[in-house]
Amino acid sequence: MKKEAQGKRVAVDRAILxxxxxxPYRLSVLSNTASRAIADLYERRYGLSIAEWRTMAVLGSYDGIAAREVAERTAMDKVAVSRALARLIADGRVRRRTAEHDKRQSVLGLTAKGWKVYAEVAPLALEHEKRLLAHLTVEERRWLAHILDRLWQAELEEIAR
Amino acid sequence: MKKEAQGKRVAVDRAILxxxxxxPYRLSVLSNTASRAIADLYERRYGLSIAEWRTMAVLGSYDGIAAREVAERTAMDKVAVSRALARLIADGRVRRRTAEHDKRQSVLGLTAKGWKVYAEVAPLALEHEKRLLAHLTVEERRWLAHILDRLWQAELEEIAR
DNA sequence: TTAATCTAGTTTCAATTGAAACTAATTGCA
DNA sequence: TGCAATTAGTTTCAATTGAAACTAGATTAA
Incomplete structure (x- = not known):
């Protein structure tokens, strides 16, 4: 490490990092910018937070699941799910019944109104993803998907330990 | 899309995503787990938040910069930097002088105490990074670095527009 | 010059989040 | 059985965060 012109903004000798x-820093910045743009959009247009959108997304794929499974599938904790659901239900976008076989559990699903929002937001989200990936070549995209899978898997193993 | 056994956990026809x-979701989850483990560690051991650690890290590399530049180099907003600095200074890990050429600006740097913390935390952080990357082959690591560069660059261009 | 604009950084106040405690229902097991 | 432990989900309260307003100094341009 050596001095730059002016002796200012010196990269210091002792620095190792x-x-x-x-x-972790790069992933964090990348993740934030990747989410921010799209999140702002559906926040403004539909009043949806990221947590609410994630909840709707998994209910779009898995109808009738309980809050616990929403939490698993969205990587959110149960408190966040509980709050997201409270708002979605208040807004009439999600319906909740009580499971007959276990009265603690809920049986969740999108309402017609919820499906309408979903049908508008999902394409926006996918388009956004496409725009992000457009900066990469086909080969780079394949590697990215592969690497994410690997790291994902590694995490699962880490947690399982 | 078709029903699974039991008619439960149905992947619904209308699902698009x-x-x-x-x-963005995968990046978010990955980024969180990548940061969480290490962040918990230096929170417990040194009472450092992520914002504080990032601030210390850039001050370790760039001695004498102002808060504005800390914000740029950590991708944090000025309020977050102001608060991180307030705590770091209170803890005696960072010193702040006023720039002579512009009395609004501060001139920031790690104190001896700050350097001591830095010298302990940085190796921990690097070791953690190594452990994450250990799940990838050399080729995968090279591609990851490359892809992150590309997306980073794309973001910068996006912002510049 | 000096008034208007801009920039660095802080403070304030409301909204969001996180952790712990809690309620209600279920399960495991003596 | 029935009582202790577990699980699903909610609530509460404190801590963190975000947005806007604010202070103080610097810059611009008439």
Whole structure:
């Protein structure tokens, strides 16, 4: 490490870690910008938070699941799910029944109104994803998907331990 | 899409988007787990939040910069930086002078105490990063670095527009 | 010059989040 | 059985965050 012109903004000798090169930092910044743009859009247009959108998305794929499974499938904790559901139900986008076989559990699903929102938001989200990926070549995209799978898997194993 | 056994957990016809495959979601989950483990560690051991650690990290690399530049280099907003600095200074880990050429600006740097913390935390952070990357082959690691660069660059261009 | 604009950084107040405690129902097991 | 432990989900309260307003200094341009 050596001085730049002016002797200002010196990269210091003792430094061992460059934040800009640090993987967790890079992932965090990337993740934030990837989510922010689209999140702002459906927040403004539909009053949906990320937590609410994720909840709707999994209910779009898995009708009739309980809150616990929403939490698993959205990687959110049960408190966040509870709050997201409270708002979605208040807005009439999600319906909740009590499971007959276990009265603690709920049976959740999108209402007609919820499906209407879903049918508008999902394409926006997918388009946004496409725009992000458009910056990569086909090969890079394949590698990215592969690497995410690998890391995902590694995490699961880590948690399982 | 078709029914699974039991007629439960049905993947619904109208579903357009699988959250688990959605890039912003995958990045978010990955980023969270990548940061969480290490963040918990230096929170417990040194009482450092992520914002504080990032601030210390850039001050370790760039001595004498102002809060504005900390914000740029950590991808945090100025309020977050102001608060992180307030705590770091209160803890005696960062020193702040006023810039002579512009009395609005501060001139920031790690104190001896700050350097001591840095010298302990940085290796921990790097080791953690190594453990994450250990799940990938050399080739995968190279591609990951490359892809992150590409997306990073794309973002910068996006913002510049 | 000096008034208007801009920039660095802080403060305030409301909204969001996180952790712990809680309620209600279910399960495991002596 | 029935009582202790577990699970689903909610509530509460404190801590964190975000947005806007604010202070103080610097810059611009008439």
């Amino acid at each position: 460059e934040l800009e090169q640090f993987l | 699988e959250l688990e495959q959605f890039l």
